[in-house]
Amino acid sequence: MYDALVIGGGPAGLQAALTLGRMHRTAVLVDSGRYRNGTVEHAHNFMTHDGRAPGEIRKLAREDIAEYDTVELRDATVHSVREEGDGFVAETDDGPIEARTLVLATGLTDVLPDVPGLREAWGREVAACPFCHGHELAGRRIGLVGEGPHVPMMVAMLAPIASEVLTFGNDEVVAVEPTSDGLLLRLRAGEPVEVGGLFTHPAFEQSAPFAAQLGLEMLPSGCVRVDVLGQTSHPRVFAAGDLAHVADLPMPMASVLLAAAAGLVAGSSVVRSLAAEAVASVG
Numbered sequence: 001m002y003d004a005l006v007i008g009g010g011p012a013g014l015q016a017a018l019t020l021g022r023m024h025r026t027a028v029l030v031d032s033g034r035y036r037n038g039t040v041e042h043a044h045n046f047m048t049h050d051g052r053a054p055g056e057i058r059k060l061a062r063e064d065i066a067e068y069d070t071v072e073l074r075d076a077t078v079h080s081v082r083e084e085g086d087g088f089v090a091e092t093d094d095g096p097i098e099a100r101t102l103v104l105a106t107g108l109t110d111v112l113p114d115v116p117g118l119r120e121a122w123g124r125e126v127a128a129c130p131f132c133h134g135h136e137l138a139g140r141r142i143g144l145v146g147e148g149p150h151v152p153m154m155v156a157m158l159a160p161i162a163s164e165v166l167t168f169g170n171d172e173v174v175a176v177e178p179t180s181d182g183l184l185l186r187l188r189a190g191e192p193v194e195v196g197g198l199f200t201h202p203a204f205e206q207s208a209p210f211a212a213q214l215g216l217e218m219l220p221s222g223c224v225r226v227d228v229l230g231q232t233s234h235p236r237v238f239a240a241g242d243l244a245h246v247a248d249l250p251m252p253m254a255s256v257l258l259a260a261a262a263g264l265v266a267g268s269s270v271v272r273s274l275a276a277e278a279v280a281s282v283g
Contacts, residue, residue, distance in 0.1 A: 012241030019267030021068025140196030
């Protein structure tokens with residue numbers, strides 16, 4: 001039985017595994033190969049990695065983890081997780097895995113509007129985060145699709161970057177087409193509009209069913225509730241990355257750097273909880 005099973009091979013899971021390895025805890029990380037930023041060509045706003053491809057960041061992290069012989073990396077899919085005895089059993093492509101603790105780092109899946117061309121441009125010309133994708137559109141016209149109180153704030157944040165910020169209601173853009181240097185937005189009414197890039201905030205959902213299978217407490221956002229140490233409502237289950245956040249936030253603050261930081265916190269909390277059990281057993 002491993003000390004910890006980490007599910008998810010993005011920045012949160014990789015950092016959790018690295019932290020566990022540095023403390024000589026036995027851990028296995030299972031990576032399905034599916035990532036929320038799988039269509040993103042370059043990660044940004046991450047010191048020393050600004051502009052690096054997310055896949056390259058994952059590769060470098062795996063090389064770091066390979067130096068620690070108590071951590072195993074598996075490219076497989078976890079299908080289900082259940083509590084059993086003093087730990088958990090995960091059913092995977094490679095057979096069952098048993099672990100004393102669990103770190104969920106499976107992320108979220110963006111649910112995009114059914115607008116032709118939007119999915120093909122998602123993560124490149126179309127994005128959600130101006131901190132991650134705004135600077136590359138400097139001096140160009142930027143489109144913003146959305147409604148609600150967040151729109152004026154987004155416009156104000158993008159204003160120093162863009163030559164012009166155009167806003168559209170959720171139903172105004174009916175198709176998105178690539179151009180040589182941006183996008184052509186076809187509108188329900190009026191002439192098409194060319195922009196360098198487009199921002200929108202799609203809905204999201206959990207990428208994996210494990211929180212539901214384990215009966216973890218959820219937040220109104222649809223994310224797993226964690227405390228500041230990454231612990232869920234189950235004392236042996238920790239969560240890191242986009243799938244979870246503290247109750248004081250309305251939604252997760254999605255970024256590669258923050259996901260990695262949350263992975264460090266969750267990995268450290270696993271070590272602390274195992275150490276606490278050891279102390280209690282001899283007390």
